[in-house]
Amino acid sequence: MQQQNVIIVGGASGLGLTTAKLMVERGASKVGLIDRNAELLASSSEVLRAMGAEVATAVADIARAETAHRGFAEIADRLGRINTLVNSAAIYPRRPILEISDEEWDLENAINIKGTYHMMVAAVRHMRGFVNRPEVTGRIVNVTSVDAFKAHPQNAHYAATKAAVVSLTKSFAQECAADGILVNSVAPAGFATDRAKELGFLPELAKASALGRAAEPVEMAEWIVMMASSRNTYATGENVVISGGYIYV
Template sequence: MQGQTIIVTGGGSGLGRAICLGLADAGAQVAILEINAESAQVVVDEITAKGGKAFSVIGDITTRDSAKALVDSAIATAGRVHGLINCAGVYPRRPILEITDADWDFSFAVNVRGLYNVSVAAITHMQAQGGGRIVNIASIDALKAHPKNAHYAAMKAAVVSLTKSMALAVAPDNILINGVAPAGIATEKARAAGFLPELAAQTALGRAAEPEDVADVVIFLVSEKNRYMVGETVAISGGYFIA
């Protein structure tokens, strides 16, 4: 991926960090679009310390104007954007009868509207330059019911649907949009939450995914090695559906 610039939202921690590091190892310049300046800088420093290229753009993606300004800023720095990975997200867990209006609004603002806002801004540039790649991070919860985070599952199901609709709209412009639906990923937050052992017991491989297990698939989809996948959401679950 030498010479390519990829924007990664939510690249300052967890899966986003693993994606950024993997992209840099593959030769890409990484534009980390984050709301947390400190965590973004840590990842930038990790990449540049190894001789890679990365920079951060800090701000909020939940409004159309802000998201556009962030993408425009990233492209002004890099000169061009070849791909976008929508990894920014929140993971609220609450029993289904206790979900508040604020829970719904916050989850939708980040997980769906924010993803859409950044995508629209990036697509405008990709159309002008003749193509690009976008990867949306959904969740296995979009594909299998989960009573403890129904609003999150609903938002990730919306991401799966939005991925299809956007892909169909811009495929003629040589913009390939796909998604991934990971099961539990062994990030620091997930380990602290304590649900990974239960999930691991339900997978054929008997473990949660490491962030790099998912990042490698994402990097393939955002690269030019992906020439014919469009509108798909790939489950990365360790055999969660077959176990």
């Protein structure tokens, strides 16, 4: 990640922040964070600045194209050329299939699908501005989920959105390859976030995994950083499942 300028959507907490910190440790010098929580953005940016990074933040509603693109542009104006976009923002509700309302479907689709799409469009438009400069390439990494491939109770709408993001990843990879923009996704199984601990499914996941444990967030972040880094020179349109042997796709 040496000299990479990155934007992480959903970067104020959770896997997004873990990824941001790991990227800074690996040499990313400029980091942009986009999130809807201004208070978390402020505290997270101070953590990254203390690690030596230049940080820019934007509060944005990524479900709307105008505000999503404005957030990306605000950060690019401050940091300059953006090499890498990581889409880590998502909502994870739980609801039996017969009880999911239209409002819940709309919100889930708006954040997890449309929000990811809007940020990818903003990144591609920006990165295409550096075409024909061989030293410049772009990387987009979307965070999906094993739920896109394996059914679990009470999250049909979440799983459907993550399957859609896998499809979006492949479509963007096809259309952006000629521009030197590599687009991939990483699909984690459940890992030890505060939210996962609260929901209580980690012990069951650990029993069902070949490794017999749930992952730590940094173990997922390692794969995001790998796909986003200059070490990735050939993978595009790929979805990497990281599940500790919970699922084989």
